[in-house]
Amino acid sequence: MSSDAPVPLSKNPVALPRTAVPLGITDPVEQARTELKAALAAIEEKANVPRRVEQALDENIERARAFNRRNPALTAVAVIAGAVAVGAAVWGFVRLYTR
Template identity: 85%
Template sequence: MSSDAPVPLSKSRVVLPRTAVPFGIDDPVEHARTELKAALAAIEEKANVPRRVGIAVDDGIDKARAFQRRNPALTAVAVIAGAVAVGAAVWGFVRLYTR
């Protein structure tokens, strides 16, 4: 009876990424379809720039939050320095434009 029990997903099979082709496909047509599907998924992963930018932004936010937790005073100094730099750049641009 214990063999009738459902096996958890982690023990029954390995979850492959969308861009991988599993081993053990004997049918050449099915193998070609699987390779094509994996190639198209890889192209989509590579060409989906907005998604990649979103992931990079999320990673940057996570790093900034971790840095803020470790060094709150240094984070405050960095924010003030950034605000001064942006203010100076805007002031310089307006000054050049009005001359």
């Protein structure tokens, strides 16, 4: 059976980020609580440096893997060049230290 009654919209049809305040809150106390919760979530995201570093590393690792899939030979050259640079830096440091 179908009815002509309108389909009720959910209160929150679109997923909001933790740092957003939904529209339509009429109670001032509830509005203040929601704003405080969003502000604390924003501070937590901004101040959580280990999580931000982890996300940046994950993104860079994914980019490196994608680069490796596209250009495996160039990736090998880059790894060898990096190893040579690190080896030369260590050798230079040890040479300066022992003189």
